[in-house]
Amino acid sequence: MFESLSARLQDTFRSLRGEARLTEPVIESALREIRMALLEADVNFKVVKAFVDRVRARAMGQEVLRSLTPAQQVIRIVRDELVALFGEADGELQPAKVSPRVVLLLGLQGCGKTTTAAKLGTWLSRQGRHPMLVSTDVRRPAAIQQLTVLGQKAGLRVFDPAGELDPIARARGAVGEARGLGFDVVIVDTAGRLHIDNELMDELVAIKQAVEPADLLYVADAMTGQDAIKSAGEFNRRIGVTGVVLSKLDGDARGGAALSVVAVVGVPIAFVGNGERLGDLEPFHADRLVSRLLGMGDVLSLIEKAEQAVDEQQAAELQEKILRDEFSLEDFRDQLRMIRKMGPLEQIMGMLPGLGKLKQLAQATPDEGELTRVEAIINSMTGQERHNYRVINGSRRKRIARGSGTSVEEVNRLLRQFAQMRKMLKTLGGLQSAPGGSLKRLGGARGALKRFDSLIH
Ligand SMILES: Nc1nc2c(ncn2[C@@H]2O[C@H](COP(=O)(O)OP(=O)(O)OP(=O)(O)O)[C@@H](O)[C@H]2O)c(=O)[nH]1
Numbered sequence: 001m002f003e004s005l006s007a008r009l010q011d012t013f014r015s016l017r018g019e020a021r022l023t024e025p026v027i028e029s030a031l032r033e034i035r036m037a038l039l040e041a042d043v044n045f046k047v048v049k050a051f052v053d054r055v056r057a058r059a060m061g062q063e064v065l066r067s068l069t070p071a072q073q074v075i076r077i078v079r080d081e082l083v084a085l086f087g088e089a090d091g092e093l094q095p096a097k098v099s100p101r102v103v104l105l106l107g108l109q110g111c112g113k114t115t116t117a118a119k120l121g122t123w124l125s126r127q128g129r130h131p132m133l134v135s136t137d138v139r140r141p142a143a144i145q146q147l148t149v150l151g152q153k154a155g156l157r158v159f160d161p162a163g164e165l166d167p168i169a170r171a172r173g174a175v176g177e178a179r180g181l182g183f184d185v186v187i188v189d190t191a192g193r194l195h196i197d198n199e200l201m202d203e204l205v206a207i208k209q210a211v212e213p214a215d216l217l218y219v220a221d222a223m224t225g226q227d228a229i230k231s232a233g234e235f236n237r238r239i240g241v242t243g244v245v246l247s248k249l250d251g252d253a254r255g256g257a258a259l260s261v262v263a264v265v266g267v268p269i270a271f272v273g274n275g276e277r278l279g280d281l282e283p284f285h286a287d288r289l290v291s292r293l294l295g296m297g298d299v300l301s302l303i304e305k306a307e308q309a310v311d312e313q314q315a316a317e318l319q320e321k322i323l324r325d326e327f328s329l330e331d332f333r334d335q336l337r338m339i340r341k342m343g344p345l346e347q348i349m350g351m352l353p354g355l356g357k358l359k360q361l362a363q364a365t366p367d368e369g370e371l372t373r374v375e376a377i378i379n380s381m382t383g384q385e386r387h388n389y390r391v392i393n394g395s396r397r398k399r400i401a402r403g404s405g406t407s408v409e410e411v412n413r414l415l416r417q418f419a420q421m422r423k424m425l426k427t428l429g430g431l432q433s434a435p436g437g438s439l440k441r442l443g444g445a446r447g448a449l450k451r452f453d454s455l456i457h
């Protein structure tokens with residue numbers, strides 16, 4: 001997502017920086033490039049025009065042309081105006097006093113409503129909330145079952161009275177049960193259609209009237225570009241939408257939908273979905289997305305992911321072990337699992353400043369398949385072997401390779417890497433490589449970043 005737009009904007013900035021003096025023609029030509037880049041990314045043409053006009057008005061100002069760093073100033077204007085495209089509001093759910101708070105998910109067929117229901121439930125319970133899920137999609141066979149399965153996987157309560165096939169009764173029943181049992185959020189999944197039709201709209205209006213949702217979130221499939229936005233407008237007119245969830249931002253869409261939706265529909269983006277897994281939902285932050293787009297990385301999102309994946313207590317225990325030189329293959333496996341919990345490595349790499357473009361580096365890091373094999377190898381060891389890798393001799397290596405469906409070479413490689421890692425951890429005194437240490441560092445880094453951020457903005 002955004003890759004080609006990102007590359008083109010960065011090229012334009014590079015050539016701006018190369019200019020000794022900024023003149024009107026130079027700025028005009030940069031604006032032309034930016035305009036083309038946005039149109040090619042499928043941003044709504046009216047949005048592009050207004051955007052370019054605003055940047056031009058500010059960039060041609062005397063204080064910019066006369067300043068010591070005109071290129072820098074122009075880049076900053078583009079950055080600010082991109083952030084402004086997303087509106088001022090930061091993502092998440094706006095504060096509401098009602099409890100249980102009802103969140104209604106709306107959108108076309110296949111846009112990601114059901115997946116988002118489970119992801120949002122997961123996110124809310126990580127925030128210490130108590131969400132309950134309910135499906136009102138009685139039309140598509142197995143739709144209710146789909147939500148139940150996802151809910152179970154996420155460890156969330158799903159309201160599903162057997163045999164109740166009236167969408168309104170299901171939604172109302174869930175709110176009643178939530179109130180009775182002390183759940184504070186009810187996430188209502190709804191049916192989707194290929195096209196907007198009156199029957200669906202009437203059903204949604206009836207559900208809305210019955211449960212009075214505080215949030216009506218329109219789930220927009222980022223891959224469908226301008227189409228998603230057109231129907232967002234329609235849903236907003238007929239039902240009322242309070243926020244947008246942009247799903248499938250991990251896909252190879254060009255990004256236009258993301259950049260146009262707020263300007264066209266007039267409601268803020270609340271969350272973005274960037275994968276199929278339960279943890280792949282983040283509150284939307286315009287400044288972070290724009291920084292990522294302009295190649296400035298997204299360190300804050302990365303820190304949040306790391307904090308979610310690392311249990312502080314475990315991290316402290318691990319640090320102790322490293323200090324006592326007891327770091328075992330089992331701990332190693334736990335670390336791998338932690339890394340995998342943070343999400344696909346490629347996604348993580350994309351968030352690091354400057355690394356977004358380094359494709360080779362992404363290839364050099366172990367892929368998901370390799371991590372799975374490493375885990376399989378460790379799983380095939382006995383407890384004794386995991387705690388003391390030195391006992392793993394030739395015949396044990398053969399057995400482990402057979403048990404894990406890998407080869408002796410792979411087992412050898414893993415043991416070699418593990419031995420190296422132990423050595424490294426030991427020399428570092430367990431302070432830098434242990435997640436506990438790095439987490440503290442990240443905490444410090446977050447403060448420093450915030451300070452840095454306030455300095456440059
Ligand atoms: N890559 C990716 N896939 C997603 C994301 N969100 C949803 N999907 C996938 O999109 C497909 C449709 O998702 P659903 O959640 O079933 O969509 P829905 O809106 O409930 O669909 P209907 O109930 O048929 O209207 C599924 O295969 C999901 O796994 C995302 O953020 N990234």
Ligand SMILES: [Mg+2]
Binds near residue numbers: 113
């Ligand atoms: Mg669904």
